[in-house]
Amino acid sequence: MMLPAPRPDRPAMRFAETDGAAKPLYVVPADGQDAVLSGLPAAQAAWVRAQGFSAKPGELCLLPTPDGSVAGALVGFGSPQARARGRFHLANAAAALPEGNWVLAGDLPEGAAAEAALGWLLAGYRFAAYKDAAPPKARLVCPEGVDAARVEAMAAGEALTRDLINTPANDMGPEELEAAARALADAHDAQVKVVKGEDLLAQNFPLIHAVGRASPRAPRLIELNWGEAGPAITLVGKGVCFDTGGLNLKPGSSMGLMKKDMGGAATVLGLAHIIMSLGVNLRLRVLIPAVENAVSGDAFRPQDVLRARKGLTVEVNNTDAEGRLVLADALALADEAQPDLLICMATLTGAARVALGPDVPPFYTDDEPLAAALAESAVSQADPLWRMPFWAPYEPMIEPGIADLDNAPSGGMAGSITAALFLRRFVTDTPRFAHFDIYGWQPAAAPARPKGGVGQGARAILEAIETVFGL
Numbered sequence: 001m002m003l004p005a006p007r008p009d010r011p012a013m014r015f016a017e018t019d020g021a022a023k024p025l026y027v028v029p030a031d032g033q034d035a036v037l038s039g040l041p042a043a044q045a046a047w048v049r050a051q052g053f054s055a056k057p058g059e060l061c062l063l064p065t066p067d068g069s070v071a072g073a074l075v076g077f078g079s080p081q082a083r084a085r086g087r088f089h090l091a092n093a094a095a096a097l098p099e100g101n102w103v104l105a106g107d108l109p110e111g112a113a114a115e116a117a118l119g120w121l122l123a124g125y126r127f128a129a130y131k132d133a134a135p136p137k138a139r140l141v142c143p144e145g146v147d148a149a150r151v152e153a154m155a156a157g158e159a160l161t162r163d164l165i166n167t168p169a170n171d172m173g174p175e176e177l178e179a180a181a182r183a184l185a186d187a188h189d190a191q192v193k194v195v196k197g198e199d200l201l202a203q204n205f206p207l208i209h210a211v212g213r214a215s216p217r218a219p220r221l222i223e224l225n226w227g228e229a230g231p232a233i234t235l236v237g238k239g240v241c242f243d244t245g246g247l248n249l250k251p252g253s254s255m256g257l258m259k260k261d262m263g264g265a266a267t268v269l270g271l272a273h274i275i276m277s278l279g280v281n282l283r284l285r286v287l288i289p290a291v292e293n294a295v296s297g298d299a300f301r302p303q304d305v306l307r308a309r310k311g312l313t314v315e316v317n318n319t320d321a322e323g324r325l326v327l328a329d330a331l332a333l334a335d336e337a338q339p340d341l342l343i344c345m346a347t348l349t350g351a352a353r354v355a356l357g358p359d360v361p362p363f364y365t366d367d368e369p370l371a372a373a374l375a376e377s378a379v380s381q382a383d384p385l386w387r388m389p390f391w392a393p394y395e396p397m398i399e400p401g402i403a404d405l406d407n408a409p410s411g412g413m414a415g416s417i418t419a420a421l422f423l424r425r426f427v428t429d430t431p432r433f434a435h436f437d438i439y440g441w442q443p444a445a446a447p448a449r450p451k452g453g454v455g456q457g458a459r460a461i462l463e464a465i466e467t468v469f470g471l
Contacts, residue, residue, distance in 0.1 A: 012094075012124030012135035013155045015117070015142040022101040022141045024072040025093060027108055027116070028055040030079040036106065048074060057082050057089035058447060060096050070098055077108075087382045088119030088448035095123055099137035113143040114151065115382045121155035122448035127166045153277040154462075158455045160184070161263075161270030165440055165453025169242035169259045173217040174290035177239050177265060181222045181288065184269055188276035190226035190284075204309050205289075205333075207325040212291030214246070214299035219291040221330060224272065230282035231469045232339040236330045237268035238323045238346035239290035246293050246319030247301055260453060261323070263440025264346035265290065271458040280462075281471055287334055289326035293319070305403045308332065310426050315400045318408035323348050324422050325407060331426040340469070341370070343461060344423060344435040351415030352437040355388075361456045362388040364420040365434040370468055374434070377463035385436070385460055390424055391417050398422050432468075436461075 016022065028036050033055050037045040044063045053061040057078035065071045075093045083089060093102075104116060120140045126133035142148040164172065164180060178194055185192045197218040200209040205221055212219025222239070240261040244250060250258070265288040272286050300306070304316045306325070310332040314325065323346050334342050352362050363385050365371050371387050378385040397418050400406035405425060409418050420435050427433045442454040465471065 010124065010135070010156075010159065011139070012126075012137075013121045013159060014152055015121070015148050016101040016139035018141050022103040023070065024105040025097070025102045026072065026074045027077050027090065027104055027106040028053075028074050029077040030055050030082065032077075032106075036074065044071070057086065058092035060093055062098075070100075072105075073097060073102075086447065088115065088122065088446075090116040091119035091123040091448035094120045094138055094140070095136045097136075097138035101139050101141055103141040104143045111380060114146045117143055117146050118151050118154060118382070119448040121151060122158060124155075125159050125162060125450065127163065127450075127452060129163070129167060150278060153274045154459055156277065157270035157274035157458060160273050161266045161455035161458070162453045164266035164269065165260050165263050167259070169292070172259065172262070173241045173292055174212070174220050174239070175217060177241060177262060177288065177290045178220060178222050181224050181269060181286070184273055185224050185226075188226060188273075190224050190276065192222065192224050194220050194222050196220040205329045207306055207308050207314070207329045208289045208291060210300045210304075210306050211240075211246075211293055211322045211326050214296040215292035215294035217241075217292050219289070221333075222286075222288040222290055224286040225284070226272070226276055227281075227283040230280075230471065231341065231465075232283045232285070232337070233465060234285040234287065234334045234337070234339040234342045235268040235271060236287045236327060236334055236342070236344045237265035238262065238327055238348065239265035239288040240323055240326065241290060241292050243293045243320070243322065244295055246322060247295060247299050248319045249295065250320060257441060260440045261347050262290070263438060263453065264344075264348075264436075266453065267345050267438060267440065267455050267458055268343075270455050271461060274458065274462055280466070282465070282469070285334070285337075285339065287330045289330045291322075291326055293322045308426070312405055312425060313403040314405045314407055315403035316407055317400070317410070321408040321419075324419055327423055328426045331423060335427045335430050338429050338431075341432045341434075341465065342427060342430045344433075345438055345457065346436070347440045348437045349416045349419050351419075353439055355416060356386055358439045358441065358443050360384045360386050361436055361438040362386050362416055363434055363436045363457070364388055364390050364417075364424075365432070366390055367432045367434070370432055370434060370464065373464035373467040374460055377460040377467065381459040381463055383457060383460040385457055388417060388420070390420060394418055395421055398425075
């Protein structure tokens, strides 16, 4: 079993030391090939032309020396239109280049060097908990002007998120998720406290208890605290370590990826690692309701009416809409402290995937400066997000006949919006609140993102926090 904390044994996800022996990797835009070739020895330029190199994004061409060894390489940067069809294109070079240290050469647009550097490090990720998986041997010297410590922290946070999501539920239940939070806290001198099992009822977290009580793996609320100054930021992450759907059992085709249903928790822990590694001047609180939604004689049932920590009653019309239940109690606790910013991250609805696909998580907020900062940072950090509305006219859809709220409105429309509206009912006193409906999974390999668990939104959120609070 892997260690759940960020692991120090990942040289492929750190920059190479500058030692003067790095080979050049020429970054070639679609309209800049002639300029690059004119600066090469004639034999190398002829070799590149003979290879048919066309500077497509991520295309690679090695440059030989007269004795046949590798002198350097070209990597295609493509046209702006081609680059818009993806991101981290230069990460392809990390896996394809031969062993050694490499340095980017050539002029890149503003921000492109940082994206290239991050993509290179992310391409070094391998999930090796259960079988050997050799990382790339090519190492990158941090490009000039790029903050190496920041990029390395982002890569390490992403690696932690991916590790947690990729670990199957037999090795990543509520107890193991707690262990991951404790290991992270130990690494950064943070504090952790946990409310577990029947104590959830005694301390007024009835929805977390109801969802998790059918499993032999006790439900719990995990809390991590760090920092003593600056704005108070609370991150809440859905920690459903496996979701059978409860008594409204999921079909097998829908249950196959449910180890990732704790992707919100994994993402906020990865973001917490980045924040703490960089020493960002804020007071950080992380809340994770960690449960397994299982089936047994003690499982909560359709049409049960549950009373939440907030005092609201919830009619359960589908036990497979359990994520918003556990989040409701955690959000209510967070709201009681009135932090300067409250963020919720959850693999919450299939409706969000239908609307925006796996690559673009929607976010919801009523705060215009925060929304603007998130939209800008989503672009600058190559961390896509798209704003969707807390659409108040849909509020009646989440109001059943015999309780305050319905956890699974009928009709099948606006599912991501109604879930967001449900969560907003539990945040009444905090001025800034944002909810992110993430997917947490890369369905097919792409540059810097192997198939499997993936973080979404963490980098954009960090930059938006720094922008909004002037950090």
